[in-house]
Amino acid sequence: MESTNKKTQSASLKPYVYDLTLEGWQEWAQSNGEAAFRGGQIFDWLYVKRVSSFDEMTNLSKSLRDKLKEQFDFVTLTEVAKYESKDGTVKFLFELSDKNAIETVIMKHNYGNSVCVTTQVGCRIGCTFCASTLTGLKRNLAPGEIIAQIVKAQQLLDAKNERVSSIVIMGIGEPFENYDAMMTFLKVMIHPKGLNIGQRHITVSTSGIVPNIYRFADESTQINLAISIHAPNDKLRSKLMPVNRRFPFDELIEACRYYVAKTGRRITFEYALMGGVNDQPEHAEELAQVLKQFPMAHVNLIPVNFVSERDYVRTPRDDIFTFQRILERSKVNATIRREQGSDIAAACGQLRAKHMESSAR
Numbered sequence: 001m002e003s004t005n006k007k008t009q010s011a012s013l014k015p016y017v018y019d020l021t022l023e024g025w026q027e028w029a030q031s032n033g034e035a036a037f038r039g040g041q042i043f044d045w046l047y048v049k050r051v052s053s054f055d056e057m058t059n060l061s062k063s064l065r066d067k068l069k070e071q072f073d074f075v076t077l078t079e080v081a082k083y084e085s086k087d088g089t090v091k092f093l094f095e096l097s098d099k100n101a102i103e104t105v106i107m108k109h110n111y112g113n114s115v116c117v118t119t120q121v122g123c124r125i126g127c128t129f130c131a132s133t134l135t136g137l138k139r140n141l142a143p144g145e146i147i148a149q150i151v152k153a154q155q156l157l158d159a160k161n162e163r164v165s166s167i168v169i170m171g172i173g174e175p176f177e178n179y180d181a182m183m184t185f186l187k188v189m190i191h192p193k194g195l196n197i198g199q200r201h202i203t204v205s206t207s208g209i210v211p212n213i214y215r216f217a218d219e220s221t222q223i224n225l226a227i228s229i230h231a232p233n234d235k236l237r238s239k240l241m242p243v244n245r246r247f248p249f250d251e252l253i254e255a256c257r258y259y260v261a262k263t264g265r266r267i268t269f270e271y272a273l274m275g276g277v278n279d280q281p282e283h284a285e286e287l288a289q290v291l292k293q294f295p296m297a298h299v300n301l302i303p304v305n306f307v308s309e310r311d312y313v314r315t316p317r318d319d320i321f322t323f324q325r326i327l328e329r330s331k332v333n334a335t336i337r338r339e340q341g342s343d344i345a346a347a348c349g350q351l352r353a354k355h356m357e358s359s360a361r
């Protein structure tokens with residue numbers, strides 16, 4: 001049976017109902033003297049019918065429901081704040097059962113609803129342009145706490161007869177530092193008997209945890225990979241992202257080469273433009289030289305969000321277009337990320353940082 005007690009970091013002493021994959025539920029049913037198909041019924045109640053209590057699982061016997069109550073908890077995500085942008089983006093600040101706060105964002109696109117999930121409480125990676133890292137890492141989320149964010153989003157969308165059509169794992173935290181929980185999350189999300197979200201509609205973003213890029217390549221999924229590169233060379237990247245001192249630029253590029261060779265899939269490179277720091281034409285030239293070896297590479301240029309505790313300023317509009325043109329001249333495909341929710345403190349970690357500030361007062 002899958003491990004259900006890895007969550008010592010979270011407040012609940014029991015595993016969460018969302019911690020198990022379908023196979024995990026089938027094994028749990030059998031090890032509790034039930035037929036394996038009972039596990040399938042539980043999975044169906046959780047992800048197709050999306051119930052919020054064991055008593056609603058009416059095709060299970062009372063004794064089985066009692067066993068579930070004894071052994072599992074539902075995840076409680078208490079909405080402590082909700083911010084709605086003019087462009088339809090909705091940001092939620094949820095409190096977990098141990099009072100830690102996490103952010104989840106629903107973005108409305110013309111192709112559907114995309115949800116950005118958080119994988120850790122805080123983050124230890126220390127990117128110098130990110131609010132999430134200001135107070136370090138508190139703990140990993142359990143798989144069930146990541147999954148609960150999507151179930152909650154889907155329950156909210158159910159009222160409008162809409163569905164979660166894509167997922168980005170780009171919220172607070174480094175998913176490749178909570179790898180096993182992230183993989184359980186992904187298995188549940190893509191399962192045809194669960195939420196059935198297309199693999200190609202899911203993107204995992206990493207700051208460059210090299211060993212887990214190899215591991216992820218070997219999983220042979222169709223899930224998209226994004227690398228937060230943010231600099232065209234080792235020296236500058238180490239200044240902006242301390243993770244580069246653990247996993248240097250060349251090792252990261254080598255891991256990307258392996259990923260592309262192994263999966264045949266393209267990588268998206270995220271590049272946050274910081275005025276006067278990494279946004280000059282020479283940076284674009286250098287980045288183009290590095291990335292043109294990846295014929296299908298895609299660069300996502302992100303005008304950096306202002307974080308009051310940090311010194312970075314935005315790149316002027318014309319300079320963003322110049323940067324893009326230089327990449328494209330070298331046949332490196334680049335787009336400028338459309339900003340969503342900028343009127344609601346939408347930068348990753350800003351809501352949580354504000355909440356923690358006000359709770360501390």
Ligand code: SF4
Pocket residue numbers: 123124125126127130131132133171172173174207348
């Ligand atoms: S950008 Fe991502 S990886 Fe970097 S500190 Fe922020 S949350 Fe962590």
